[in-house]
Amino acid sequence: MKVSANWLKDFVTLNPPFEKIAEDLTLAGLEVKKVEPVPGQKDHLFEIEITSNRPDWLSHIGVAREIAAAQNLSFKAPEMPKVPNRPMPQGWKINLKDQEACPYYTGVYIEGVQNLATPDFMKDRLAACGIRSISLIVDITNYVLLETGQPLHAFDADLLSGQEIQVRRAKAEEKFTAINGQAYPLASHDLVIGDSEKAVALAGVMGGKDTEVSARTRNIFLESAFFHPRFVRHTSRRLNLSSDSSYRFERRVDPEGVDYGRERAIALIEKYAKPRFISAVVKAGQKPVLAKPVIHLSVQETVKKLGAPLKQHQILSILNRLGFDSKQDSAESVKVHIPSFRADVTEPVDLIEEVARIYGFENIPETLPVRAPAGVSQSPLYRLEEDARNYCAAAGCYETVTFSLISTHGLDAEKELAQAVGVNNPQNQELSWMRPFFWPSFCQVIQKNLSWGAQRIPVFEIANLYHWNAAKKSITEQRWLGIALAGKFREKSWLDSERNYSFYDLKGILSGWLEHAGAEEVCFREIEKSFLINPGAETITVNGEVCGYVGEIHPRKLKHWDVNVPVYFAEVCLENVLTAVSQKRIFAEIPKYPSITRDLSVTVADSVNSGVIEEEIKKLGKGIVTHVELFDLFRGGRVPKGYKNLAYRVIYQSLEKTLLSEDIQKVHSGIAARIVEKYQASFQ
Amino acid sequence: MGQAGSGLSLFSLMTSIPEIEKEAQKELGLVKTAQDLEAFRVAYLGKKGRITGLMEHLKGLDGEAKKQFGIEVNRLKQSVQEAIQSKKETFEDSLPAREVFDPTLAPVLPQTGKIHPITQTIQEIVRIFDRLGFEMVQGPEIETEFYNFTALNIPLDHPSRDGFDTFYTKQGQHLLRSQTSTVQIRVMQQRKPPLRVIAPGRVYRPDAVDASHSFMFHQIEGLMVDEDVTFSDLKGVLHLFLKELFGSDTKLRFRPHYFPFTEPSMEVDIRWGKKGWLEILGAGTVHPNVFKQAGYDSKRLQGFAFGLGIERMAMLRHQIPDIRHFYDNDLRFLRQFS
Secondary structure (H helix, E strand, O other): OEEEHHHHOOOEOOOOOHHHHHHHHHOOOOEEEEEEEOOOOOOEEEEEEOOOOOHHHOOHHHHHHHHHHHHOOOEOOOOOOOOOOOOOOOOOEEEEOOOOOOOEEEEEEEEOOOOOOOOHHHHHHHHHOOOOOOOHHHHHHHHHHHHHOOOEEEEEHHHOOOOEEEEEEOOOOOEEEEOOOOEEEOOOOOEEEEOOOOEEEEOOOEEEOOOEOOOOOOOEEEEEEEOOHHHHHHHHHHOOOOOHHHHHHHHOOOHHHHHHHHHHHHHHHHHHOOOOEEOOOEEEEOOOOOOOOEEEEEHHHHHHHHOOOOOHHHHHHHHHHOOOEEEEOOOOEEEEEOOOOOOOOOOHHHHHHHHHHHHOHHHOOOOOOOOOOOOOOOOHHHHHHHHHHHHHHHOOOEEOOOOOEEOOOOOOHHHHOOOOEEEOOOOOOOOOEEOOOOHHHHHHHHHHHHHOOOOEEEEEEEEEEEEEEOOOOEEEEEEEEEEEEEEEEEOOOOOOOOEEOOHHHHHHHHHHHHHHHOOOOEEEEEOOOOOEOOOOOEEEEEOOEEEEEEEEEOHHHHHHHOOOOOEEEEEEEHHHHHHHOOOOOOOOOOOOOOOEEEEEEEEEEOOOOHHHHHHHHHHHOOOOEEEEEEEEEEOOOOOOOOEEEEEEEEEEOOOOOOOOHHHHHHHHHHHHHHHHHHOOOEEO | OOHHHHHOOHHHHHHHHHHHHHHHHHHHHHOOOHHHHHHHHHHHHOOOOHHHHHHHHHHHOOHHHHHHHHHHHHHHHHHHHHHHHHHHHHHHHOOOOOOOOOOOOOOOOOOOOOOOHHHHHHHHHHHHHHHOOOEEOOOOOEEOHHHHOHHHOOOOOOHHHHHHOOOEEOOOOOEEOOOOOHHHHHHHHHOOOOEEEEEEEEEEOOOOOEOOEOOEEEEEEEEEEEOOOOHHHHHHHHHHHHHHHHOOOOOEEEEEEEEOOEEEEEEEEEEOHHHOEEEEEEEEEEOHHHHHHHOOOOOOOEEEEEEEEHHHHHHHHHOOOOOHHHHHOOHHHHOOOO
């Protein structure tokens, strides 16, 4: 809000420099964004940001009161003009049909206004505040709004049908053309002001085009009312139509200001528009009153909450300066009358805040909590997450932060988003799903980095994934680790040759991390995923619990992101891993006796998976074979087409004795024979 | 053969010792390789070596002569052995002959990744509060109106909800949390006081994206509840935290503000060079209504809460001019931070 220094001076003495006033206001909670001279005028303008709880600051009177309180100056409170006995207007009446939406409605009929020039001081002050001068009557209503915070509306009385002002809800299919020339369809929740035929104003939001005052206007009906914040807000939001009036009504105007604002406007009209006749006030309804007009504030509680050594007299002084009529209640308590413009103050803590901000936050000491912390535990999930993050970074991957909201781009929405949580009002129409997986986000990151020429794109992210369970009508939100590897594992260097990332690098990172996290057994089992190459995708099972999956993203999917390199992808649910792994690390006896290493080389059909043979060796050598590792894979040469040669390193170890060749020869030949038999293998 | 040497006089035998010793030293000085050293050893100490030969003469001597010569020849043998051993060690310290070594060839770096600057900033803040006894907790991002608004003293249809424009979900009565303050309520419902927690996480607001706004960003929420926690404690804790994060000469300003869930409420500004005061976080004393909603005794308990934007902190710390860098995940950006 823009506030003119000259205008403020009507209510409080301003002691320059203005920058000091601005700072004092800011430190009292009325944030002054800037203060600068008004071009061409001997005036200064404060640009103030007002929090939504303080509608009383949306006026020059309110800001002046705050300056007086903050700087301990006297506030020249505006006085209600003396209202002479005026005659009741012939025929004018108010039909208030909805007292909830409009508790209090008043108006006066004014006859024979002259369309004279707006006085210079008024024009200048309005201009300083960014309001263009329109006509004397409109300028006066705007002037009163900025001065008192009470919005007013003047109808051209000759353009109203009949003399009954209705305050009612809109009728079905009713339409309304506002002063801005726009036509709005109304809804039954909207409160309107109507004449005998039609809606002539959207209550508290905007007047109607048809009854607008103009240069030809001679007779007016001046409205001053209290509209309920909720109704004004609802209509304003629904129609996306806001005004200086709606802004104030939404935040709640001062009920006493309804009468004061009206009388202030009448006084100005009388003085500058020289009307022939001003009627008595026609009114309906009751001014809303505060639920708790008196609050008792404990001095002890104030001191205890703030940790500041405040005295009762200081509290009384501050509250009285702010317009709270306050008196000593007892040695320990203060009785505070809440003024009508402070509906935001409903309990003692609200008053404590008032005391604190005028006392000055900077004057409250800085201390540290005296009591010891309740505990020193660390969330095990957070620890797992930190370990996963460090492991992935050490394994060469870059952590990304991508949006949790995704579009349907590249997705078969019906299948792949069947269990996704949708967003009703996306900021960007495309991003309307809470992602149930990471891969589309990673594809985008990979595309972006490929586009500038990145060769090596290993990425990971730890974030929540979201799933909708239609049967249970519930949303699951869990912490997941996602990894994607694309491009080169290693670029060519003077020492090493280049190598691309492979599926096995990703499984290596996963196995390595899971072992590090405390997994005793990590298994991979074939599954199908619509966005992965099948067969080839696998689930990840940790100590019997399914924790995630790994695979290669299907090129059919990748082409949506113009990604033309293989992308290996995995995601793992951290919460599942946490329940599956053991947090304890138990010492295992280090073997006292040497182990024996034997190679086992077999030729099998391409269709036989290496992992199956590895499992078989482990199974057959149970108790004596401690490690099996594929160290060579060979095709071509003497190996027939359609076959491959697999060479395993098998380690035999006993905890009881030094194994001799004879001890293991039988087992080793037995394993070999069994594999030959079971997988139609041959030795090479 | 022993007797055959008896012809040599003790005198000539004794004089041959320093001669042999001198020659051995000279020859050893010329030895350059391990093979040469072995040849040298054989020449002096081998079966037919010169010193071995001298030892043979001991058999032909008696009495004092045998003793005198024995001492000398043994001394010679020992000294040559030691010389050979020390020469041998010089060979073992160096490596076998190889090509010309160029130590300036490019080092081969391990291929490591980086942790995202957003996460790093969260970690830094969590670490600071960890030292003050605050435990890290997390809450869901898909929330209900109760946790995001009602329990935080933000009534329906109140203008204070303006500042918290919100995404709503298609399924169920849910929304995407617009602030991490939701975690306050969840923690209070689950645990008994006293409490010291810190809750980082993603939040969502339907803002248009520009250099300083995004519809998804990160916040961190802090909450402390006990019987005697004061507003002055809040000031002290925040000052300690911000000095730790931004340096010990950090200047702060505590400015009254409005949040529905705290009272008194404030915004904290930090003095930032030529830019002047920058708003850095929001904080306040927990509103009694929030305690009531969470089932805490609002008469007995006091507490404070604070919330801050992670992106803003990271942008200030690293002088990042545009918030969109964080979500672009350009590796040329990501690898700058560690």
